[in-house]
Amino acid sequence: MIFFKNKHILVVVTGGIAAYKSAILVRSLIKKGGNVRVAMTKSAENFVTPLTFSTLTKHTVLTDIFKANDGSVDHVAWARWADFIFVVPATANFVAKMAHGIADDTASTLLLASPAEKVIAPSMxxxxxxxxxxxxxxxxxxxxxxLIIEPTTGFLAEGYDGKGRLPESNDILEQAQIRLLAKNGKLKNKNVLITAGGTKEALDPLRYITNRSSGKMGYALAQAAVEAGAVVTLISTVERRLPFGSKLIKVTDAREMLDTVLEHFDKTDIFISAAAVSDFRPAKQSNQKIKKTGNQGLKVELVQNPDILATVGAKKTGQFVVGFAAETENIVEYAKNKLVKKHADMIVANEVGHPDSGFNVDNNRVIIFRPKQAQKEFPLQSKIDTARSIIEEIIKSVFE
Known part of the structure; x- marks a missing residue:
């Protein structure tokens, strides 16, 4: 899904030192399939030229409200044309104009005349x-x-670190997409709890038993849930780029993950157990590094870990519980059994071990199972698109 594809996007550039970054934003929007035009304030022209943007967009840049190119009132025509307006960067002066409805130049008049969805990224x-x-x-x-994309903390033009730096273009667009989608999302104000990553069961201070899970699927589910408007808490064993608006709780092993899940479960509407939880852990953990003793091998006694999905499935009091079944064989049989035994409302099954899907790759191929419903199979797709498909199926189950 490309949110800005085929959309009419107007980028308003105001006069700050970060104006040069707007060219990168315009280029990124064009690459995403957007139809982009640019309007500039007079002060912005002191930092970057209209020629830069007209070359990128293949459109005339609107700078002067009194210069009509075709007999039309350009600022009104452009205001009606736009689906989205980005003000990047937005100076303190321009923020003040917008807040008070002042329309004393081309850019501010255009903003006031347009019903488009507006996104600003202040920089100062x-x-x-x-x-x-x-x-x-x-x-x-x-x-x-x-929609306000807050500035970040970083090196400012004045020569020191402080909050006021314009975020990078990809960060602006990612946050804008998530937040714009979330405004009307069907999971708005719903609490979604997600687990991610492979648990690590310690053998000694240096070694542990784990699996090949990267956590990519769990983080993709967190992003898809945020896009649907949910309040997302992600319990993870791995650190990846956290989707905007979600909360991360870092854990290590299965028992710590279970304790954290139970701590939050009562206030949860939807629980998604996407983590690859180790079935077993060492019966004893050495306090010191285990040393080799001659040519002898090492025998490790394993005990069973608690079953997080079964525990919450038995405990649920209205929560919608989703589990994952990562299998190497007999996927349908194991997934159906898991659906019943774990008291889950949905099982997402996938075959691991293939080079193109499953653990530690960017794509996935899943089958969804629900009680008394036909299974639903999805083709190979990116994990974020897989996550969006799963969230859509959850929404159908909860609300339809």
């Missing part, structure tokens, strides 16, 4: 960002329904 000195006037203005824009 940290003292300006923290000024009470800017704080009030940002709060007003948030109240008005404008």
């Amino acid at each position: 000195n940290d003292q300006m960002w923290n000024n009470p006037a800017t704080v009030r203005n940002i709060k007003q824009l948030d109240t008005d329904g404008i």
Whole structure:
């Protein structure tokens, strides 16, 4: 899914040092299939030229409200044309104009005349960002329904680190996509709890028993759930890029994961057990590194770990519980048995061990099982698209 594909996107560039980054944003939007045009304030032209943007977009750049190219009122025509308007960067001055409905130049008039969804990425000195006037203005824009991508902390033009730096273009677009999707998502205000990664069962301070799970599927599910409007808590054994708006709780082994799940389960609406939990752990953990003793081997006694999915399945009081079945054979049989034995509402089964899907790769191929319903098979696709398909099936089960 490419959110901005075939959409009419207007990028408004205002006069800050970060204006040069807007060219990267425009290029990224075009690569994503967007139809992009650019409007600039006069002060923005001191940092980057209109020629840069007209070359990228193959469109005239709107800079002067009084210069109509075809007899039309350009700023009104463009305002109606746009599906989305990005103000990147948004200076403190332009933020103030937007908050107070001032329309004294091309860019501000265009914003006021357009019903399009608006996204702004403020960039300024940290003292300006923290000024009470800017704080009030940002709060007003948030109240008005404008999506605000907050600046990051980093090296500023003044020569020191502070909050006010414009995020990178990919970060702006990723956050904008997630938050725009979430505004009308069917899981809005629902609490979704997800586990991810392979648990690590310690043998000694240096070694542990684990599996090949990378956690990619769990993190993809977290992003898909956030896109659907959910409040997401991710319990994970691995650290990956966290989807915007989700909360991470780091754990290590199966028992710690179970304790954390149970701590949050009562306030959960949907639980997705995507982690590859080790079935066994060493019966004893050495306090010191286990040393070799001649040519003798090492015997390790294993004991069974608690079953997280079965535990919460028996405990549920209205929560929708989803489990995963990563199998190497007899997928359908094992998944159906797991659905019954674990008291799950849905089992997502996939065959692991293939080079193109499963553990530690970017794609997956899954079959969904639900009580008293026909199984539903999905083709090979990226893990984020697989996650979106799974979330859509959960929504159908919960709301339809």
